[in-house]
Amino acid sequence: MDKAEIGLIGLGTMGSNLALNIAEKGHRIAVYNRTPSRTDDFVAKAGALASRVVPCESLADLAAAIRPPRPIIIMVLAGTPVDEQIAALRGELAANDIIIDAGNANFRDTMRRFKELEGSGLTFIGMGVSGGEEGARHGPSIMVGGKEESWRRVESVLTAISAKFKGEPCAAWLGTDGAGHFVKTIHNGIEYADMQMIAEIYGILRDGLGMAPKEIGSVFADWNKGRLNSYLIEITAEVLKADDPQTGKPVVDIILDRAGQKGTGKWSVIEAQQLGIPATAIEAAVAARVLSSLKDERLAAERVYGGGVVPIKAPRETLLKQLELALFAGKIAAYAQGFAVMAGASKEFNWNLPMPTIAKIWRAGCIIRSQMLDTMVEAFGTGAASTNLLMAPDFVKMMQEAHPALRHVVALAMEAGSPVPALSSALAYFDSYRQGRGTSNLIQAQRDFFGAHGFERIGETGAFHGPWGQG
Numbered sequence: 001m002d003k004a005e006i007g008l009i010g011l012g013t014m015g016s017n018l019a020l021n022i023a024e025k026g027h028r029i030a031v032y033n034r035t036p037s038r039t040d041d042f043v044a045k046a047g048a049l050a051s052r053v054v055p056c057e058s059l060a061d062l063a064a065a066i067r068p069p070r071p072i073i074i075m076v077l078a079g080t081p082v083d084e085q086i087a088a089l090r091g092e093l094a095a096n097d098i099i100i101d102a103g104n105a106n107f108r109d110t111m112r113r114f115k116e117l118e119g120s121g122l123t124f125i126g127m128g129v130s131g132g133e134e135g136a137r138h139g140p141s142i143m144v145g146g147k148e149e150s151w152r153r154v155e156s157v158l159t160a161i162s163a164k165f166k167g168e169p170c171a172a173w174l175g176t177d178g179a180g181h182f183v184k185t186i187h188n189g190i191e192y193a194d195m196q197m198i199a200e201i202y203g204i205l206r207d208g209l210g211m212a213p214k215e216i217g218s219v220f221a222d223w224n225k226g227r228l229n230s231y232l233i234e235i236t237a238e239v240l241k242a243d244d245p246q247t248g249k250p251v252v253d254i255i256l257d258r259a260g261q262k263g264t265g266k267w268s269v270i271e272a273q274q275l276g277i278p279a280t281a282i283e284a285a286v287a288a289r290v291l292s293s294l295k296d297e298r299l300a301a302e303r304v305y306g307g308g309v310v311p312i313k314a315p316r317e318t319l320l321k322q323l324e325l326a327l328f329a330g331k332i333a334a335y336a337q338g339f340a341v342m343a344g345a346s347k348e349f350n351w352n353l354p355m356p357t358i359a360k361i362w363r364a365g366c367i368i369r370s371q372m373l374d375t376m377v378e379a380f381g382t383g384a385a386s387t388n389l390l391m392a393p394d395f396v397k398m399m400q401e402a403h404p405a406l407r408h409v410v411a412l413a414m415e416a417g418s419p420v421p422a423l424s425s426a427l428a429y430f431d432s433y434r435q436g437r438g439t440s441n442l443i444q445a446q447r448d449f450f451g452a453h454g455f456e457r458i459g460e461t462g463a464f465h466g467p468w469g470q471g
């Protein structure tokens with residue numbers, strides 16, 4: 001039997017679809033899954049593509065089925081399972097074989113694994129994949145980290161399976177060791193902020209305006225035709241229009257309001273804080289998921305304080321326009337924060353992250369794909385966004401048009417008691433960023449008062465102390 005060109009471990013949601021995508025592009029692929037029945041099911045459902053799939057019962061079989069040098073994708077749950085698979089694989093592999101971790105790894109783990117495998121003769125790639133089930137099957141966005149020569153060895157298969165934006169593949173090498181997984185982490189951080197802001201707008205429409213899910217779905221569907229055009233808006237419209245076959249009720253109304261999270265949002269925030277880069281909308285989105293998980297406490301607090309949202313009395317069409325613009329402004333701020341964190345990490349880890357390329361490969365395939373990303377390609381490509389996306393002329397124009405609506409919507413929601421943590425954080429970030437004279441002069445004075453930390457005087461150099469305690 002002909003040897004496979006590539007191998008894949010982990011036939012869960014992502015792995016099985018990625019394997020079919022690879023087979024469909026004409027590559028013979030060997031697959032292995034810890035639970036053998038999953039491999040059998042996979043082959044049974046692969047249809048005509050099964051002829052290009054080599055099912056394997058062990059890692060030894062997998063290694064034997066692939067033509068050396070063997071590229072092997074690991075697509076299992078992030079964390080210990082990846083270390084276990086690498087440890088088990090090492091004995092089966094030979095020099096020049098390539099291990100590709102395609103899960104949502106913490107980039108610090110990727111850096112460690114990269115170091116651990118250095119000198120072993122094996123090549124390690126940390127690769128972020130975005131697009132969910134559908135993307136994995138028909139074209140995800142692929143963010144690669146590792147040695148550039150390692151990328152060159154797998155470039156043709158990865159570009160073939162990736163999404164295409166106007167013919168350009170959404171797969172790229174972004175830098176050494178953890179660069180690909182870091183970029184995927186921040187992609188997810190922006191995803192958290194975007195999803196949270198959409199949910200906040202949904203809250204205003206549901207509780208403030210008393211709209212039904214299908215009506216709200218139509219609003220999102222409308223917005224998807226305009227400046228907010230994006231995958232997340234598109235699926236939100238679909239989600240809101242779907243009915244639960246069991247009860248006949250709208251699906252959103254039967255889902256418990258407790259959001260899960262697997263780590264990438266939290267890691268985005270931790271790294272942003274470590275780097276000293278504000279990512280307030282992402283932070284707010286992670287905190288909102290945590291608060292959502294405290295269902296019992298929230299119910300108890302509602303009994304104490306009341307939780308109702310005061311109906312919002314405003315002309316509906318005007319308000320809908322403002323909500324659309326507010327979401328647009330919030331989204332720009334979230335992207336600005338995400339890119340700023342990547343710029344900070346790029347310096348810290350010497351990655352030289354190519355921002356225009358990142359914007360390019362996010363234009364199709366990934367969860368945060370949106371019309372706005374094409375304008376970002378231009379802004380980063382010309383250097384106009386090199387300080388901050390908010391300073392690129394195209395985005396200045398958009399924010400000038402949209403920020404008054406964000407302010408109005410946040411004020412309205414706060415007054416009504418409809419929580420808008422991500423939108424309000426985005427607004428506060430924007431307001432703080434554009435304030436030439438802020439209020440931290442007072443903080444410096446306080447720090448000096450209680451801790452003799454010193455402060456700078458306007459127009460003078462050196463450290464000064466205040467006249468504290470002199471009456």
Ligand SMILES: NC(=O)C1=CN([C@@H]2O[C@H](COP(=O)(O)OP(=O)(O)OC[C@H]3O[C@@H](n4cnc5c(N)ncnc54)[C@H](OP(=O)(O)O)[C@@H]3O)[C@@H](O)[C@H]2O)C=CC1
Nearest residue numbers: 010011012013014015034035075076077078081103104132
């Ligand atoms: N779902 C999504 O939208 C996306 C997921 N990802 C990432 O892709 C990776 C896979 O996710 P997904 O496909 O959704 O997960 P699934 O839960 O669908 O599948 C998990 C896979 O991991 C395997 N696995 C779990 N634990 C171990 C272990 N200890 N040793 C060996 N194999 C193990 C499972 O094998 P078994 O059948 O034996 O349990 C299964 O093949 C994760 O890192 C995830 O974060 C990335 C982008 C999008």
Ligand SMILES: O=C(CO)[C@H](O)[C@H](O)COP(=O)(O)O
Nearest residue numbers: 130131260261262263264367
């Ligand atoms: O990477 C993804 C999308 O880009 C995965 O779907 C990931 O699981 C999303 O994160 P979380 O589960 O924390 O919401």
